[in-house]
Amino acid sequence: MYVAVKGGEKAIENAHELLARERRGDPALPEISAAQIAEQLRLSVDRVMAEGSLYDPELAALAVKQACGDLVEAAFLLRAYRTTLPRLAVSLPVSTGDMEIRRRISAAYKDLPGGQILGPTFDYTHRLLDFDLLGASEAPLGPGRQEERAPLADRDESAVGAKIQSLAELLDHEGLVEAEVDPGDEPADLTRNPPSYPVGRDARLQALARGDEGFVLSLGYSTQRGYGNSHPFAGEIRLGLVEVEIAPEELGFPVCIGEVFLTECQMLSKHPGDGERPAGFTRGYGLAFGTCERKAMSMALVDRALRSDEFGEAVKGPAQDQEFVLSHCDNVEASGFVQHLKLPHHVDFQSELEIVRRLRKAASGPWDGKEEKGEVEPC
Amino acid sequence: MLMEETGGRCASRTETAPPPVDRAGTATSGYNFAYLDEQTKKMIRRAILKAVAIPGYQVPFAGREMPMPYGWGTGGIQVTASILGEHDVLKVIDQGADDTVNAVSIRKFFVKTTGVAVTNKAAQADIIQTRHRIPETPLNEDQILVYQVPIPDPLRWMEPLETETRKMHAHEEYGVMHVKLYEDIARHGRIATSFDYPVLVEGRYVTSPSPIPKFDNPKMSDCPALQLFGAGREKRIYAIPPYTNVKSLDFEDYPFEIQRWDDCCGLCGATDSFLDEIILNDQGDRMFVCSDSDHCRSRRENRGKPAAGSPDKEESA
Numbered sequence: 303m304y305v306a307v308k309g310g311e312k313a314i315e316n317a318h319e320l321l322a323r324e325r326r327g328d329p330a331l332p333e334i335s336a337a338q339i340a341e342q343l344r345l346s347v348d349r350v351m352a353e354g355s356l357y358d359p360e361l362a363a364l365a366v367k368q369a370c371g372d373l374v375e376a377a378f379l380l381r382a383y384r385t386t387l388p389r390l391a392v393s394l395p396v397s398t399g400d401m402e403i404r405r406r407i408s409a410a411y412k413d414l415p416g417g418q419i420l421g422p423t424f425d426y427t428h429r430l431l432d433f434d435l436l437g438a439s440e441a442p443l444g445p446g447r448q449e450e451r452a453p454l455a456d457r458d459e460s461a462v463g464a465k466i467q468s469l470a471e472l473l474d475h476e477g478l479v480e481a482e483v484d485p486g487d488e489p490a491d492l493t494r495n496p497p498s499y500p501v502g503r504d505a506r507l508q509a510l511a512r513g514d515e516g517f518v519l520s521l522g523y524s525t526q527r528g529y530g531n532s533h534p535f536a537g538e539i540r541l542g543l544v545e546v547e548i549a550p551e552e553l554g555f556p557v558c559i560g561e562v563f564l565t566e567c568q569m570l571s572k573h574p575g576d577g578e579r580p581a582g583f584t585r586g587y588g589l590a591f592g593t594c595e596r597k598a599m600s601m602a603l604v605d606r607a608l609r610s611d612e613f614g615e616a617v618k619g620p621a622q623d624q625e626f627v628l629s630h631c632d633n634v635e636a637s638g639f640v641q642h643l644k645l646p647h648h649v650d651f652q653s654e655l656e657i658v659r660r661l662r663k664a665a666s667g668p669w670d671g672k673e674e675k676g677e678v679e680p681c
Numbered sequence: 682m683l684m685e686e687t688g689g690r691c692a693s694r695t696e697t698a699p700p701p702v703d704r705a706g707t708a709t710s711g712y713n714f715a716y717l718d719e720q721t722k723k724m725i726r727r728a729i730l731k732a733v734a735i736p737g738y739q740v741p742f743a744g745r746e747m748p749m750p751y752g753w754g755t756g757g758i759q760v761t762a763s764i765l766g767e768h769d770v771l772k773v774i775d776q777g778a779d780d781t782v783n784a785v786s787i788r789k790f791f792v793k794t795t796g797v798a799v800t801n802k803a804a805q806a807d808i809i810q811t812r813h814r815i816p817e818t819p820l821n822e823d824q825i826l827v828y829q830v831p832i833p834d835p836l837r838w839m840e841p842l843e844t845e846t847r848k849m850h851a852h853e854e855y856g857v858m859h860v861k862l863y864e865d866i867a868r869h870g871r872i873a874t875s876f877d878y879p880v881l882v883e884g885r886y887v888t889s890p891s892p893i894p895k896f897d898n899p900k901m902s903d904c905p906a907l908q909l910f911g912a913g914r915e916k917r918i919y920a921i922p923p924y925t926n927v928k929s930l931d932f933e934d935y936p937f938e939i940q941r942w943d944d945c946c947g948l949c950g951a952t953d954s955f956l957d958e959i960i961l962n963d964q965g966d967r968m969f970v971c972s973d974s975d976h977c978r979s980r981r982e983n984r985g986k987p988a989a990g991s992p993d994k995e996e997s998a
Binding site: 311314495634660 | 716776780785789871875958
């Protein structure tokens, strides 16, 4: 037991060696490549990019491979890499209004300008195991899917630029949806300035975007079950590529440095109106890297719940409590601290043993008596 | 074993101008000295300076993700990485010992990312990073003790909200802390907190000593070494400057007391050190040994030598 705790260097090296072998699995099977993961386990890669807070499908795929498919561990790997990267430039705000749309739906209207575009989704699949996928023989894809898989360079450029307004923008013309204005401030960055509660919506959105999908999902869910004041409509969900631009001072005009795939969700909640504002719809906002609909929707619900102070709502649930949500949503933090209980704690445990024995002795409760003076070997 | 491994590197370093650490071809190529970039180190050193200026006050800092998990000592590691120089000698302990797995892992990290010399001997170290213990060997003015801290705010157990505890610290509203200790006495007849025992630093801030056993609390007061505390996940740094008064909270009629053992160390015979209990067999027989492995080993090494001062009581007995 003593040896197990004080294992030392050799034990660690052996553990790493064993882990490498476990990761590889049966050597009779071909090794999976990061490129295969990026292509065929795309949603894993997307989640890792979202929670790892770094848009890099190749490195995220590498992280998934290195973490044996443990996505929280993979996000951690990506974060630990991200944190060392220099900041060369800050991009201009991306415009999801100019998104090259892959999927776009609204639950609030049957049809709307720009149309409902179902795109690739699990939504209307029957969750029946497709045993054909077990084998290695691949069924040829139908023409529709082949078209969708066309590489970036082959896309029809004429389709680009057809801006599809968001539902919120459409309703904005009537003033029914709360206006969203850019205050022009430098947005908060929790990775450079630790949160000092209460924090603004910018910091909250950043924390939620990086937050654990499962945690944010459950919190969002709780707002639908009475722990929060929420009557949301999925006003619009859109997925697709947006351009990332920077405007270097020496150039004086913006240049596009690449594209990122984003999932955006605008939730609309009815507000009955008060002294300050007429009845209308308030917004909850969700945005995540890659295809992360569950995450973006949950984030939008929690974002709205966290705005209770703006709308004078009573705080009744954990999803409305920003300190609770922000302190616990990061899975790199949470996973680390929960799992640190595996580290040796024998000094603290010894301290507790000592006090427990003393308390029991004082209370002369059940006690094996072995520790009584005289029975132990004298030093 | 440790010194042997790094001995070559120590020997190759010159006193005047140390060669830059050769990281080519290693897993750390592409990373800065001690992993963190210089901007980050500067930011952390600023936080440390503020912490030293306001003893016991928790200074927020923009903690970074580290390549170890939160809870594994990322705060202490960031502090150490920010203050570590190429000539420094580093010691890393966990539970008092150099050979516990996490101490080994953290030491390897610094060896890999900095190439600094490391030691097991507390007396030889410039910087000692620790988890859960203060070395038994008294520290000196040239040393810095870096603590790894899980929950920096001692009020957190009474009040989970940061917005509230911040105000309580600002107004010195520490009544709840004394109420908690009083409730222990009322319920159990004594204060039942055995580690992470709250202290009052220089008469102002109630501070967490990190989860060291209360046995170690007296070592914090009037300590010649600078004591730095890093909490990575909670993004706080605080400090106890050299020769600062650190008082463990107590009552006049229930004074602070430390752990006592009826046994002595089964290896070196020490009666004045913190002892770990080791279960020897299925019958539950046990022995006690020093938690501080350096202290224990040096006592055993010195046992054979002619006594420099007065001989140890146990040995003369």
